Amino acid sequence: xxxxxxxxxxxxxxxxxxxxxxxxxxxxxxxxxxxxxxxxxxxxxxxxxxxxxxxxxxxxxxxxxxxxxxxxxxxxxxxxxxxxxxxxxxxxxxxxxxxxxxxxxxxxxxxxxxx
Amino acid sequence: xxxxxxxxxxxxxxxxxxxxxxxxxxxxxxxxxxxxxxxxxxxxxxxxxxxxxxxxxxxxxxxxxxxxxxxxxxxxxxxxxxxxxxxxxxxxxxxxxxxxxxxxxxxxxxxxxxx
Numbered sequence: 001x002x003x004x005x006x007x008x009x010x011x012x013x014x015x016x017x018x019x020x021x022x023x024x025x026x027x028x029x030x031x032x033x034x035x036x037x038x039x040x041x042x043x044x045x046x047x048x049x050x051x052x053x054x055x056x057x058x059x060x061x062x063x064x065x066x067x068x069x070x071x072x073x074x075x076x077x078x079x080x081x082x083x084x085x086x087x088x089x090x091x092x093x094x095x096x097x098x099x100x101x102x103x104x105x106x107x108x109x110x111x112x113x114x115x
Numbered sequence: 116x117x118x119x120x121x122x123x124x125x126x127x128x129x130x131x132x133x134x135x136x137x138x139x140x141x142x143x144x145x146x147x148x149x150x151x152x153x154x155x156x157x158x159x160x161x162x163x164x165x166x167x168x169x170x171x172x173x174x175x176x177x178x179x180x181x182x183x184x185x186x187x188x189x190x191x192x193x194x195x196x197x198x199x200x201x202x203x204x205x206x207x208x209x210x211x212x213x214x215x216x217x218x219x220x221x222x223x224x225x226x227x228x229x230x
Contacts, residue, residue, distance in 0.1 A: 006158075032216060043205065043222045044159070093158050097216040102166075103149055104218060106158035 003027050004096050006107035013084055014115055020080045021110045023094030029074035030096035034104065035067075038091040050077040050094075084114040117142045117210040121221035128196045128228055136191040136224045138180075138206030147209040148189040149218065150180055152202045159205065165189060176200070196228045 003026040013019050023033055031052045036044040048069050049057040056069035066088075068080040081088055091111050095104040118141045128134045140146055147166055151159040163174025170182045180191045189206060206221040 004158075034217075041223075041225075043220045046217060049217070091156070095159075102147075103161045103164050104216070105161065106151075108158040109156065111156065 004094065004105050004107040006092075006094060006110050008110060009108060010111040010113075012113045012115065015085055016083055018080055018082045019084055019112060020078055021092055021094075021112075023077045023079070023096075023107050025075045025096045028096060028105075030077075031074060032097040033071060033077040034095045034097065035069060035077075035079050036093045036095070038093060038109075040091075044093060047079075052077075081112065084112070086114045088112065089114045117146075117208050117219045119206050119208050119219055119221035121204075121206055121224045123224050124222075125225040125227065128226070130198050130228050130230050131195050134193050134196040134200070134226065134228070136204050136206075136226060138189045138191065138221060139187050140189060140206070140208045141187060142208060142210040144210050148180075148182060149207040149209075150174065150178070150189075150191050151205045151207060153205065153223075154202050162191070162204075196226075198228045198230060201226055201228045 005024045007022045033050040035047045038044050046059050047062045050069050050071040052071045052074050058064045071077040091109050093109045095106040097104050120139045149164045150162040152162055153159050162178050163172050165172045165182045173179045178193050180189050182189050204224050207218045209218050
């Protein structure tokens with residue numbers, strides 16, 4: 001299966017700052033990537049679908065101005081949490097879709113803690 | 116709309132005993148069904164999938180799942196549990212008729228295998 005990496009694996013930041021999380025597809029050109037967030041002991045919540053070369057599609061209730069997604073190349077999608085607040089603290093996971101009706105491959109996740 | 120239900124928050128089983136983690140789904144069309152496993156502070160690892168064909172699907176690490184269309188279920192099973200199987204398990208569904216690659220996840224079931 002595809003290999004997906006995320007950077008950083010964990011980050012601590014002060015309230016009000018912005019944090020960028022990178023998601024890379026290491027061995028596959030991913031036209032579509034997904035961003036999820038996961039609260040402790042809860043399921044994954046889809047935040048947005050990242051499409052290479054076009055605007056991301058956000059799920060209902062997700063603020064697009066707060067969670068900026070850029071997918072400028074076939075191997076890299078970034079999620080920027082702007083003006084972070086403690087309630088944004090979460091585990092953020094990306095995945096890539098192979099374009100077929102098949103399994104998604106997930107990155108290892110990024111733990112964000114906002115102080 | 117598609118949905119997944121995992122009725123058990125936690126399943127406890129003794130090592131060497133068979134295990135079952137339950138999953139039921141709801142889709143408007145035909146489903147693609149998946150099981151993923153998550154270890155602490157890690158992303159999701161793919162276990163197995165049902166797309167079409169045999170209702171009994173075999174996957175990684177000795178896991179299998181049975182697709183039951185009449186009961187809209189896709190329970191995960193393993194004949195003999197190992198302590199190392201202890202992790203968080205997610206069932207997911209994609210509605211073929213709905214188009215796109217979006218997955219809907221269940222709430223997860225924590226599996227605890229004890230000696």
